[in-house]
Amino acid sequence: MKTLIKSTGFALAAAAALGLSGTAGASEAIKIGVTQPLTGPVAASGNYVVQGAKIAESFLNESGGILGHKVELIVEDNKSNPKEAVATAEKLIVRDKVPVLMGAWSSTYTLAVMPKLIEYGVPMVVETSSSGKITTSGNPWIFRISPTSAMEAKSFGTKVDQFGIKKADFLVVNNDWGRGAASAFSAMLKSKGISVGVVETMDAKAQDLSAQLAKIKASGGDTLFVTTGVEQITLVLKQAKEQRVTHRVITTGGSSSPDQLIAQAGAAAEGSYHLLFFAPWFPEAAPNPDVAKKFVDEWNKRGHNFAGLTEGFRGHDGIMTIAAGIEAAGKAEPDAIRQALWGVKVDGVNGDISFIKQGPAGKESGQNVPNVYIVTIKDGKVALP
Amino acid sequence: MDRFLQHLLNALMLGGTYALLGIGLTMIFGIMRVVNFTHGELYTFGAYMVFFFAMTLSTNFFLALVFAMVLGVALGAAIEFVLLRPLRGASIDTTMLIMIGAWIALQNSEQLVWTGVAKSVIHPFPAEPVVLGPLSVSWIRIFVFCVAILLIVGAHLLIHRTRLGKAMRSTFQDRETAALMGVNINAIQTATFALGSGLAAAAGALLGPVFVLVPSMGDMAALKSFAIVILGGLGSFKGATLGGFMLALVEEMGAGYISSGYRDAMGFLIIIVVLIFRPTGLFARAERIG
Numbered sequence: 077m078k079t080l081i082k083s084t085g086f087a088l089a090a091a092a093a094l095g096l097s098g099t100a101g102a103s104e105a106i107k108i109g110v111t112q113p114l115t116g117p118v119a120a121s122g123n124y125v126v127q128g129a130k131i132a133e134s135f136l137n138e139s140g141g142i143l144g145h146k147v148e149l150i151v152e153d154n155k156s157n158p159k160e161a162v163a164t165a166e167k168l169i170v171r172d173k174v175p176v177l178m179g180a181w182s183s184t185y186t187l188a189v190m191p192k193l194i195e196y197g198v199p200m201v202v203e204t205s206s207s208g209k210i211t212t213s214g215n216p217w218i219f220r221i222s223p224t225s226a227m228e229a230k231s232f233g234t235k236v237d238q239f240g241i242k243k244a245d246f247l248v249v250n251n252d253w254g255r256g257a258a259s260a261f262s263a264m265l266k267s268k269g270i271s272v273g274v275v276e277t278m279d280a281k282a283q284d285l286s287a288q289l290a291k292i293k294a295s296g297g298d299t300l301f302v303t304t305g306v307e308q309i310t311l312v313l314k315q316a317k318e319q320r321v322t323h324r325v326i327t328t329g330g331s332s333s334p335d336q337l338i339a340q341a342g343a344a345a346e347g348s349y350h351l352l353f354f355a356p357w358f359p360e361a362a363p364n365p366d367v368a369k370k371f372v373d374e375w376n377k378r379g380h381n382f383a384g385l386t387e388g389f390r391g392h393d394g395i396m397t398i399a400a401g402i403e404a405a406g407k408a409e410p411d412a413i414r415q416a417l418w419g420v421k422v423d424g425v426n427g428d429i430s431f432i433k434q435g436p437a438g439k440e441s442g443q444n445v446p447n448v449y450i451v452t453i454k455d456g457k458v459a460l461p
Numbered sequence: 462m463d464r465f466l467q468h469l470l471n472a473l474m475l476g477g478t479y480a481l482l483g484i485g486l487t488m489i490f491g492i493m494r495v496v497n498f499t500h501g502e503l504y505t506f507g508a509y510m511v512f513f514f515a516m517t518l519s520t521n522f523f524l525a526l527v528f529a530m531v532l533g534v535a536l537g538a539a540i541e542f543v544l545l546r547p548l549r550g551a552s553i554d555t556t557m558l559i560m561i562g563a564w565i566a567l568q569n570s571e572q573l574v575w576t577g578v579a580k581s582v583i584h585p586f587p588a589e590p591v592v593l594g595p596l597s598v599s600w601i602r603i604f605v606f607c608v609a610i611l612l613i614v615g616a617h618l619l620i621h622r623t624r625l626g627k628a629m630r631s632t633f634q635d636r637e638t639a640a641l642m643g644v645n646i647n648a649i650q651t652a653t654f655a656l657g658s659g660l661a662a663a664a665g666a667l668l669g670p671v672f673v674l675v676p677s678m679g680d681m682a683a684l685k686s687f688a689i690v691i692l693g694g695l696g697s698f699k700g701a702t703l704g705g706f707m708l709a710l711v712e713e714m715g716a717g718y719i720s721s722g723y724r725d726a727m728g729f730l731i732i733i734v735v736l737i738f739r740p741t742g743l744f745a746r747a748e749r750i751g
Contacts, residue, residue, distance in 0.1 A: 115569070117677050119577025156677075250722050277722040281681045283672040286471035287716035287724065294464040307579040310673050318590045318599040319467070340581035340673060343588055381578065 105148040106141070106408045108398055109168030110391075111179035111189070116156025117281050118305045121331055122181050124384035125203060126151055128391030129178065131374050136395070142402050149395070150174060154185055156280075161185035162192060169196045175408045176201070176401065178394040183207030183252035193217035199401075199414040203394035204387075206329060207252040208260065211434040211441040219401075219417045219442035221393055221429055225253075225260035225303075228328055228351060231448040233264045238461075239349075243271045243297040245323065247288055247312060249304035250277035257303035257328050273297040278308065285315050293321045300325050306333040313337065313344040327351065334451060334458045335383035345453045349461065353426050355449045356385035357458050363427040363447060371425050393424035417442060463595035464717070472713040473706070474602045477609035478664045480705030482682055483689030484616055484698060485660030491696025492633045492653045494553065498560040499540060500661050501683025502567035505676065507533045507662030508669030509575055512582050515670075522585050526608075526666050533662020534655045541654035546647065564683075572676040582670040605667040612663055613702060616656070620698065629653055633696070661686075688728050692735055694742025704743065707731070 110129055113122035129149055136147045150172050152164035161180045168174045169192070176199050180186045183205040193200050194215060202210060202220040206228065211220055223231070244265050248254030254277060262272045273295035276288040289312075292300060300323035302312050309332050313325060325348040332352065337345040354368070355361065356375075362368035371392055375385055397420060402408050404416035422429040431442030452461045482504065489497045507529045514525035544563060548556050586600035620626040631639040632649045640646050664682070672678070689708050693700025708728045715727030735743060 115572055115577065115676070117675060119572065119676070120579060123577055277720075279681075279725055281677065282724070283668075283678065283681065284471075284475055286475070287468060287713045288721045290464055290467045290471060291717050291721070293467075307673050307675055310579065310581065317588065318597065318602070320590060320592070320597045336579070340579065342583075384578075 105146040106143070106402060107148050107150055107172060107174045108395065109165070109172060109174035109177040109179075110149055110151045111154045111161055111164040111168065111177065111185075112151065112391075113156040113181050113185070114151075114153035117307065118156050118182065120307070120333075120384070121204075121305055121387045122154075122156070124381070124387035125181060125391040125394075127375070127378070127380050127384065128371075128388030128393075129395045130391075131371065131378070131388075132392040132395035132399070135370075135374075136399050142399050143406065143408075145408075147395075147399065154180055156182070156185075158185050158188035161188050165189045165192050165200075169198050174198070175410045176398050176413050178203055178391075178398060181205065183210060183256065186210055187252060190215050190218065196410075198410045199417060201394045201398050201401075201417075203390040204331075205253065207256040209252065209256070211443045212436075213441075214436040214439040215441055216439045217414060217441075219397070219431055219444075221397055221424070221426070221444045221446065222330070222390065223353065223446045223448060224443065225257040225328070226263075227445065228257070228330075228448055229260040229264040232261070232328075232351060232450070233268065235450065236265070236268055236270070239299065239324070239326075241265070241270050241299045243273050243295075244299045244301055245273040245292045245295050245297040246275040246301045246303075247285070247292060248275070248277055248302070249280050249308065251280060253329065254303045258301070261301055261328065278304070280304070280308070282308070283311060285311055286319065289315055289319045289321050292323065293319055297323060299323055302327045303329045305331050306336050310337055310340045313341040313348060317344040325349070330354075331387060333383040333386050334453055338453060338456055338458070339383070346456070347453065349450055349452045352386050352449045352451060353446055354386055354389040355451055355458075355460075356382070356389070357451075358460070362425065364423045364425070367423050368425050389425040393422070393426055393429060396424060397422050397429050467596050468713045468717045469710075470596055470598055472710040474598060474606050475713065476706035476709035477606040477613075478668055478705075479685060479689055479709050480613055480702045481609045481660050481664040481667075482686040483693060483701035483705045484613060485657040485664075486686040487690045487693065487696055487698065487701040488616075488620075488629075488660075489654055489657040490690065492629055493545070493650055495545060495654075496553070496557050496560065497654075497657065498557070498564040498683070499567060499658075500686050501679030501681075502564055502571070503533055503537060503658045503661035503679075504665035504668075504682040505568070505571055505674075505679035506536060507665030507667075508582075508674050508678065509571060509580075509665075510662070511666045511669050512575075512580050512674055515582055516580070522670075529666035530659055530663045533666070534659035536662070537658020538651055538655035540658065541651045545650070545654065549650075568676055568679065575674070575676060577676065580674040582674070584670040599671075601671055605671060608667055609664070612660065616660065617698065619656070625649075625652060684725075685728070688732055691742060692728075692732050694739075694744040697742065697744040700742055700744030 154161035178201045181204045186205040199217045206225045246258045248258045327350045330353045332350040359368035400420040400422045401413045401417040405412035427447040433440035434443040510529035514520040590597040590599045628644045689704040693704030716724035
């Protein structure tokens with residue numbers, strides 16, 4: 077019994093010491109919560125975003141941190157699952173007491189997290205999701221740096237004439253991202269007098285897409301718009317070749333990692349076009365070439381997969397935006413950061429980041445207007461069309 | 462009409478591997494009364510082993526397939542020996558929980574070893590498809606279909622024409638009586654689990670080069686296997702074979718003519734219909750294996 081009391085006493089003392097050092101640490105470092113899919117079907121993309129975010133963390137700390145404090149990322153795995161995304165956001169806010177979040181990759185995960193931001197009053201910078209609903213549903217805690225599907229479609233619309241499309245078909249992942257992209261792009265195409273054939277969907281985990289492709293082949297279109305992650309784009313390209321689907325393939329959403337497609341789909345990737353938000357092969361052509369080059373160099377120095385750069389830059393830009401917000405707020409408090417984010421101007425890898433208002437008056441969300449690039453795969457290499 | 466025939470051909474190709482997956486799972490349930498949640502992970506394991514041998518070690522592609530299947534059998538035997546043997550006689554809930562744990566552990570190990578970045582296996586078949594009039598199908602899919610059929614026939618012969626198969630069937634009918642007749646129940650259970658796992662690994666090894674490899678690929682395979690087994694009747698070899706082809710056909714036609722968004726729902730819809738009219742599945746009878 078004596079030993080029990082003794083050991084309990086010791087444990088209490090240890091816990092108290094840990095607790096003390098915990099608070100001491102918190103007053104030194106500014107924490108930023110990150111929720112990304114590190115496991116599950118879109119794990120590759122989520123890991124790239126985190127690698128990019130960690131590079132931004134190092135850059136910030138090398139230049140003295142924010143407001144004289146070190147920056148500390150707390151990264152949680154949302155397991156490619158909207159329920160887990162909510163759980164990770166809640167954990168980061170309640171247990172780690174982060175004043176600001178970045179996440180959650182897929183539109184479906186982001187939409188799931190959004191009510192929690194209102195509940196706890198914590199802002200989130202959205203780095204990847206493109207569903208229009210995110211910034212139009214009246215959530216004042218959302219600041220999105222990635223383009224909406226409608227912005228992407230509009231940007232592509234300025235170049236659509238050079239593709240000579242007569243009839244387009246769609247094959248999209250069956251979630252908010254895919255369906256949102258299909259409706260935004262078909263609206264844009266119809267406004268240009270281009271007819272839209274079939275709109276086919278696929279489960280995010282589906283590997284056999286032969287039924288969808290047989291239907292697309294029979295529709296008689298000349299161009300196929302594909303919106304999904306790189307794993308499924310690989311399958312679409314391979315299986316389209318097997319079934320002799322002769323459509324020109326254009327991927328949207330910026331998650332196509334063309335180098336990975338060249339490596340894995342081989343000849344089937346030849347002649348496909350990809351909408352991206354960063355073209356790491358040509359950093360000198362970026363709006364902020366110095367920022368882009370510094371990021372690409374650090375990425376390569378760390379030995380990260382080059383194919384991941386088209387995803388990884390999102391993590392960098394997201395964390396840099398948050399850092400600018402905290403700097404402008406003058407303190408690491410959620411509401412102060414939210415207000416300050418409206419005024420930030422960040423030189424990002426994608427371009428200049430700042431926020432315009434979207435959504436119902438009085439509870440607008442912040443939306444950045446990013447740059448969109450088109451690349452093509454020619455002779456097994458990425459080229460500008 | 463052309464499109465209908467193409468859908469039919471696609472369903473046939475897909476059905477072969479579905480059947481293989483279903484047979485492996487139904488054998489294990491029929492003989493051991495174990496709900497095998499690791500089935501999908503064995504599928505993933507088979508696919509990654511082909512990648513390891515064919516791509517990392519540059520072994521001959523066909524040899525890599527054989528190695529992957531043999532290792533699948535070995536992993537199955539190991540799971541049975543380490544996890545299931547000590548649980549003999551435990552309640553079905555305990556076994557189920559252990560198998561769910563093994564499923565999560567295996568999937569996370571795969572992610573740890575191979576990372577979340579998708580992998581591709583380069584196969585030696587021509588990239589240009591075989592063209593039959595308006596239809597086309599790739600060489601690799603024809604190869605996969607033929608090997609799947611061979612494995613199904615092989616498994617059928619093993620169960621119906623060999624001493625081991627006879628012992629398996631007798632264990633299925635009545636475990637105690639079989640033991641009294643001199644059947645080594647422990648050995649039979651290990652053999653059954655190893656064989657069932659080997660078939661799942663074979664399906665993964667065959668389909669890996671057709672698709673791309675990601676650590677979570679087994680989840681969908683496991684879900685389909687359970688659907689096939691329920692459709693065909695728990696423990697029925699014939700049911701799993703036909704169930705596999707039926708599920709592929711329903712999915713393909715459902716996606717082609719109704720809505721691709723409900724492709725995976727079609728399979729479950731047909732299960733509901735079958736279970737309403739035949740609550741034990743299409744082919745379940747008293748003597749299930751065989």
